[in-house]
Amino acid sequence: MTTKFVHHICIQTNNYEESLKFYRDILGFELIEEFPNFHNRYYNSWLKLGAFYMELQTGKLDENLNYVNPKTQGINHFCIWVDDLVKEVQTIKQLGYDFILKNGEEIYQVENGYLCKLIAPEGTIVELRDNRGI
CATH class of the missing domain: 3.10.180.10 (2,3-Dihydroxybiphenyl 1,2-Dioxygenase, domain 1)
Incomplete structure (x- = not known):
């Protein structure tokens, strides 16, 4: 193979x-x-x-691309593994970017670690994740 x-x-x-x-x-x-x-x-x-x-x-010259609805089928987000999620979130917030909140929290626990999500300027959802406790 x-x-x-x-x-x-x-x-x-x-x-x-x-x-x-x-x-x-x-x-x-x-x-x-x-x-x-x-x-x-x-x-x-x-x-x-x-x-x-x-x-x-x-897009092609003089073409305006449509926004993708995150509730459609297909790729929903991509994930970047980071060493220190809390530090990454603090740095990104200081640069003026907001995060998608879940239950009022920017960082939340999932199986095997913690994560957060933010939206890139063109609408792509980017997840940041680590495996350490907060």
């Missing part, structure tokens, strides 16, 4: 600069390649976090 693994996810955005800033400056992705004017798109870029890749792209 050949080795299989997930190579990347692709996220489209109407506000490239805001989404790029979020993933690069807030979540710590490294911008690997940036291609302006790529196949009739303003931008198509590659970001990396550890061994995980993300393709970040705009």
Whole structure:
């Protein structure tokens, strides 16, 4: 059997600069390649976090992308494992981002750890998780 693994996810955005800033400056992705004017798109870029890749792209020229409803079928969110969830939440809050509350809490316990969720500028739900107690 050949080795299989997930190579990347692709996220489209109407506000490239805001989404790029979020993933690069807030979540710590490294911008690997940036291609302006790529196949009739303003931008198509590659970001990396550890061994995980993300393709970040705009819609086609003069195309306004629709918002995805989180109550639809398909991918609901993606998760980033962090060493210190409390510290990550404090840092992200200081930068002006809000979290999705559950029972009034930003961080809540689930099996095998704690997590929180926030919404990226283009609407992608990002989960942050660790396995230590608060």
